[in-house]
Amino acid sequence: MTTKFEMGEEDLDGLFAEARADAPLPPGSLVQRIEAAALAEQAGRASRPPLRANIPSRGLMPHLSGWFRGLGLTAGLATATLAGVWLGAVQPAGLSSVTDSVSRALGVTASLDRVDLIPAFDPFQSEG
Amino acid sequence: MALDALSDVSDEALLVLYANGDQAAARALTLRLTPRAFGFAARVLSDRAEAEDVVQEAMLRLWRVASDWRQGEAKISTWLYRVVLNLCTDRIRKKRPSALEDVAEPEDDTPGAQAGLIERDRMQALEAALARLPDRQRQAVVLRHLEGLGNPEIAEVMDIGVEAVESLIARGKRSLTAILSPRRAELGYDNEV
Known part of the structure; x- marks a missing residue:
């Protein structure tokens, strides 16, 4: 409760409202100085190289590139992998001629490129 | 870009435009933010001349962080009020022991x-x-x-x-x-x- 000697809540709010409407205004010279500083800073930035956006990378390749420290090494590994796959899938003609000549020299009739990776166990079984 | 066309543009968007070299954005931000910063500083410091120095320094800091501003993290006005407040606090501390609250009410x-x-x-x-x-x-x-x-x-x-x-x-x-x-x-x- 307020008495006639105290400022009331409404009195104070009214005073604040008057003060908001009567806000201190900056002098024009200050506004000019601030704008000039803005343009000077802008001009100084324009002469510097543009900043790169810090955008987080997505996907596998950027991570691989990071692990292998750059795209150069990644590209080398990819090329070696493809070359290996190519050699395994398509036997070069030069290799066939070498194996044939060796076969003839050894008197082997079967082609050396036919390797029996899972031989039969019959000889071992026949000995008991 | 024309100044009128920027009246509806947010502070953050204006700062991006400014960082990208838009001179109209510099003027629009100056006209929009300087009065608020000055009014606050003048009332906190009770000294218009010191408020001018504080606001000029605070706005210069804004121009310098423009290109690194992280959008969405803080309102520009909030950031500016905070910088102004810190600068005011520094000045008030330097003015002690004749601090503002110790000044007698004028007759x-x-x-x-x-x-x-x-x-x-x-x-x-x-x-x-x-x-x-x-x-x-x-x-x-x-x-x-x-x-x-x-x-x-x-x-x-x-x-x-x-x-x-x-x-x-x-x-x-x-x-x-x-x-x-x-x-x-x-x-x-x-x-x-």
């Missing part, structure tokens, strides 16, 4: 006081009363009741909790009431409540 012996204060005198009375508040109370009251910020934003500006803001504002208003009450009749509030 009101002008002829106008005898016949009732006009609106300008009311504002002077409020400014004098604000100047007598402790720093943090004055800052909180000015941000809330003169700058129109909400309590959460004030908490961000002052780097304190919302409850602390509420407490500062309540105590500040009680102090203002106590300071202004003896001059109630002079201020034109002579009706009994």
Whole structure:
């Protein structure tokens, strides 16, 4: 409760409202100085190289590139992998001629490129 | 870009335009933010010349962080209020021991006081009363009741909790009431409540 000697809540709010409407205004010279500083800073930035956006990378390749420290090494590994796959899938003609000549020299009739990776166990079984 | 076309553009978008070299954005931001920063600084410092220095420094900092501004993290106005407040606090500390709250209320012996204060005198009375508040109370009251910020934003500006803001504002208003009450009749509030 307020008495006639105290400022009331409404009195104070009214005073604040008057003060908001009567806000201190900056002098024009200050506004000019601030704008000039803005343009000077802008001009100084324009002469510097543009900043790169810090955008987080997505996907596998950027991570691989990071692990292998750059795209150069990644590209080398990819090329070696493809070359290996190519050699395994398509036997070069030069290799066939070498194996044939060796076969003839050894008197082997079967082609050396036919390797029996899972031989039969019959000889071992026949000995008991 | 024309200045009129920027009136509806947000502060953040203007800062991006500024960072990209738009000169109209520089002017628009200057005209939009300088009055708010100056009004706040002038009321906190009770010194227009010092408020000019503070606002010029704060705005220069804004131009320098423009290209690194992280959108969505803070409102530009909140950031600016905070920078202005910190600069004001530094100046107030340097001015001690003649700190603002220790300044005695000026004697009101002008002829106008005898016949009732006009609106300008009311504002002077409020400014004098604000100047007598402790720093943090004055800052909180000015941000809330003169700058129109909400309590959460004030908490961000002052780097304190919302409850602390509420407490500062309540105590500040009680102090203002106590300071202004003896001059109630002079201020034109002579009706009994």
